[in-house]
Amino acid sequence: MIAFWRTPFYVLIGAVVILAIANGSRQNFGLFLVPLSADLGWGRTEFSFAIAVQNLVLGLGAPFIAAIADKWGLIRVMAITGVIYAAGVWLISVSTTPELMLLNAGLVVGLGAAGIGFSLPLALVGRVASETQRSLWLGITTAGASAGQFMFAPLSQGLISGYGWSQGMVIVSVIVAITIPLSLSLRAGSAETLVRQTPQSLSQALAEASGHRGYWLLVTGFFVCGFQVQFIATHLPGFITDAGGAPWLPAGALATIGLFNLAGTLGSGWLGGRFSKKYLLSLLYLMRAVLFLVFLQFPVTETSVLIFSAVLGVLWLSTVPLTSGIVAQVFGARYMATLFSIVLLGHQLGSFCGVWLGGLFYDRTGSYDATWWLAIVLGVAAALIHWPINDKPIEREVAQPT
Structure with a gap:
């Protein structure tokens, strides 16, 4: 009988916990925006820009870190980036100048999150899951990120409230450090599945994807997801505070988003195994645009914010299992990372624009209105972009067992 910790199911559970910690902590940095900025005597642009750069570094670094992981091993690189991420979160606590904040919250945290924060845990699950389970398992893994947002x-x-923003960051960094030994513990459960692959090389996989029109449509559409999600994760707390919301409401809104996205990501993963993923993505982006439009028509009250957060939660990271599922469906799981x-x-890149423009427009106009409307327009565009994607699997020679 195989020990539980050597099974793919243990890998699934471990990836869920890792994403809960890594993504949950990062998605709640927006709660630190107002107290941190007030304590350091800054406007909202300084910390917003650091978080925007963090998202940019995450995006730019992720392909290179993933390529290293595909060559040297996902587990090893996940553990190393876990160390970098935990160190970066701790360094935020001692960043008292805009330059230090940009270096630590932007560069260091961004590099760590590029590995441990999303793509590598998802790729690991995509590899160990069977084709019939993959969409659902990716949904379950993404639900871990949502659970983390709810808990954090x-x-x-x-x-x-209890320790101040600086000591609060120190405690968060200690929690983040749990991902390091947890990543290493997944090695046995993933060892066998990592070698059951096609003979295709990484350079061949990149050439194949770069020549696929649907792949670039996915990249473009995911820009919109990043813009919308990070704008809201970073600036919704400030938007609610400016509107006179109760002190508990900003955290309550983010927690509600995370809670309802548990159902959203599980549901999208389940639906993705039964219906066309690209059409589901079009529907999700259109629903986001409509939701933003409706939300802006009503006064900001506890009721309106919580209803908005609940509905948005269903749509929040529901794009991830569908988008990653299309990548694995079309190109296979070998180089999914x-x-x-x-x-x-x-x-x-979308996250960078959403966070930075949100802070920039606010400091210049005193309002988030322009960014909200931009998010609406982009949502409609994303709905149209996903519709023509060719999501049929590419057929290629499969390695024969020896």
Whole structure:
């Protein structure tokens, strides 16, 4: 009988916990924006720009880190980037100048998150899951990120209230460090599956994907996801505070998004195994645009914010199992880490724009209105972009067992 920790199911559970910690902590940095900026005497542009750069570094670094992982091993690189991410979060606590904040919150955290934050855990699950299970397992893994957002929202708010933003970051960094030994523990459960692959080389896989029109449509569409998600994750707390919301409401909104996205990501993973993923993506982006439009028509109250957050939660990261699922469906799982990381680059370029423009427009106009409307227009565009994607699997020679 195979020990549980040597099974693919253990890999799934481990990846879920890793994403819960890595993504949950990062998605709640927006709660630190107002107290951090007030304590250091900054506007909202300085920390917003550092977080924007973090998303940019994550996106630019992810393909290179994934390529290294595809060559040297996913487990090893996940552990190393876990160390970098935990160190970066701790360094935020001692960053008292815009330059230090840009270096630590932007560059160091961004490099760590490029590995441990999303693409590598997803790629690992994509490899160990069977074709019939893959869409659902990717949905379950993404749900871990949502669970983390739900758990870290009240935790981060409690740490800020009880210890201040700086000590709060130190405690978060200790929690993040759990991902290091956990990553290493997944080695046995993934060892056999990592070698059951096609004879295709990484350079051949990149050439194949670069010549596929649908691949670049995925990259473009994921830009919109990043813009919308990071704009809201970073600036929704400030938007609610400016509107006179109760002190608990910003964290409550982010927690609600994370809670409802548990159902959203599980549901999208399940639906992706039964219906066309590209059409589901078109529907998701269109629903986001409609939701933003409706939200702007009503006063900001506890009721309107929580309803908005609940509906958005269903749509929040539901794009991830569908997008990563299309990559694996079309190109196979062997180089999923690298190929999905390039798609993730589009997401993070969008994240950079969403976070930075949100802070820039606010400091110049005193309002987030322009960024909200831009998010609406981009949502409609993304719905149209995904519709013509060719998502049929590419047929190629499969390695014969020896």
